[in-house]
Amino acid sequence: MGSAAILVLKLGALGDIVLATGPFAAIRAHHPGARITLLTTKPYAEWLRRAPYFDDVWIDPRPGALDILGWLALRRQLLAGGFGRVYDLQTSGRSSRYFQLMRPNPPEWSGIAPGCSHPDADPNRNHLHTVVRQKGQLRAAGILDVPPPNLDWCATDLARFDLPPRFALLVPGGSAHRPEKRWPAPSYAALARRLSERGITPLLIGTGAEARVLAEIEANAPGARSLLGQTDVASIAAIARRAEVAVGNDTGPMHLIVTAGCRSLTLFSNASDPALTAPVGRDVTVLREARLEDLSVDRVAESLFR
CATH class of the missing domain: 3.40.50.2000 (Glycogen Phosphorylase B;)
Structure with a gap:
């Protein structure tokens, strides 16, 4: 694809993020010239800033159900990103609501949000291992080559x-x-x-x-x-x-x-x-x-x- 800005949603938890490193790599390879932003939660942000997949990492403020100002601020942030496509690897109720936040003209969206452009419509998705499920989701979005999880980039002084x-x-x-x-x-x-x-x-x-x-x-x-x-x-x-x-x-x-x-x-x-x-x-x-x-x-x- 072209160089449009890309947003990846992966909020947690730790094990799920590790399993998503293969999809992270696949998305980066599929969009080599794009600016890719990750939206995640605070415990993982600093660690994932070291990963080779993202140009920017945002921390999800996770507004509560009644936090109207928080939801409006998040909407402004998402729309200001100018994203041409979103890969929702969280595929939760919360992350699907973020699709609704970006209406009336949402970007291309890979996930399970009702009305999204590239839905993972596999009726058995909830009965698949996370790695297999995410491969199916990305296949529906046109990404056919998804490597296994990998942490070769993750190092520190011991x-x-x-x-x-x-x-x-x-x-x-x-x-x-x-x-x-x-x-x-x-x-x-x-x-x-x-x-x-x-x-x-x-x-x-x-x-x-x-x-x-x-x-x-x-x-x-x-x-x-x-x-x-x-x-x-x-x-x-x-x-x-x-x-x-x-x-x-x-x-x-x-x-x-x-x-x-x-x-x-x-x-x-x-x-x-x-x-x-x-x-x-x-x-x-x-x-x-x-x-x-x-x-x-x-x-x-x-x-x-x-």
């Missing part, structure tokens, strides 16, 4: 971490409101002890909200080392490239780790479906148990030390 020669990443956290997606801390501690016995240092990844879980694991696995609150998106990906293996729940950092190229085990319960949301990378194994508390340490270790 000197501050003083990483051990051999280590594994453990990611025991996840959404606080979805405890059923977490393998129990005692199980992680038992696995960490087995890693230590093999001369592999377990490094624990997590944020402040997961402090209690990481502290419990560290207390019961003396060889483990917590990186609580010390990592950001770029450093997790960079550390993953040097790790021997990673084990974690169905959570955003595992997408980073897998796509960065680390051999990984991702643990799923019946609370989420790996057929729809599993991380994508060169060497990832999914272990699933209806209730993660019933997933044995022996089974995880068997896959880990194969």
Whole structure:
């Protein structure tokens, strides 16, 4: 296509953004001379400014339902961008409302907004893995070549971490409101002890909200080392490239780790479906148990030390 300004919508969450890096690359390749702007949310803006796909990154103010002035300001911003085409990779109710904001003369629009020019009309779209679904969406917009997710551009200096020669990443956290997606801390501690016995240092990844879980694991696995609150998106990906293996729940950092190229085990319960949301990378194994508390340490270790 020509050099008209392009807008890409991808608001979150972390795992979904990692899975969208393939579509990001495809859109850039399809519009080599265009100025491409990404609209995302604050947690991901600074990181995605380093990506090679975008000329500008905007932060979505996410006006509330009754914030009339906020909606009007967002409308002015979107219209001032002069966009000739929008790729809505969020395909949510909120992002589809942004199409309505740009009426009466909206740009070409790839997404699911009623009345858009390039709809993803696949009736099975909600039953497809995110990567497959987005390929179908872009195909409907004329983009046929969509590479897999890729984080080769995501790098940072790791000197501050003083990483051990051999280590594994453990990611025991996840959404606080979805405890059923977490393998129990005692199980992680038992696995960490087995890693230590093999001369592999377990490094624990997590944020402040997961402090209690990481502290419990560290207390019961003396060889483990917590990186609580010390990592950001770029450093997790960079550390993953040097790790021997990673084990974690169905959570955003595992997408980073897998796509960065680390051999990984991702643990799923019946609370989420790996057929729809599993991380994508060169060497990832999914272990699933209806209730993660019933997933044995022996089974995880068997896959880990194969």
